[in-house]
Amino acid sequence: MFTKKFWKAAAERAAKSAAQALLGLWALDGFNVLNADFKLGGGVAAGAAVLSLLTSVVSAAGGDPDSPSLVAGEL
Template sequence: MFTVVFWKGTAERAAKSAAQALILFWGLGDGLLSLWSVSPVDSLGIAAGAVVLSLLTSILSIGAGPVGSPSLVREQPVAGGSAPPAAS
């Protein structure tokens, strides 16, 4: 948890979660044409909520996946017997 790699991965996940939540939020109702009627404060709240949830799930994933990673998914060997190179 105290590595640059962990926090880079966590930040990437949080940014993706915020973008996904905003796209979903903006797409509700009349679709993107109603985007102009959406409150910027509401949009910020939705994005912030997604970021907080993403950060919490990354932190709670410590120890479940690869060491130093915010992921729950362990690396699997590639067919042919060799594993992919570890991220540095």
């Protein structure tokens, strides 16, 4: 968990989670750029990113110490 490789992978996962949450919110809301609530969207995306990072930190105890995954070794 204390390596650059771990944090790069965790950041990638967090960015993907944020994007998925934002796209999910917009899909459910019927996205319209003129009426979009960007403050809400930013909050949902940031919340998903934080949860993803926390999940990566907790998962580090169970798998490869250089990976944010619970699965040990290469898949």
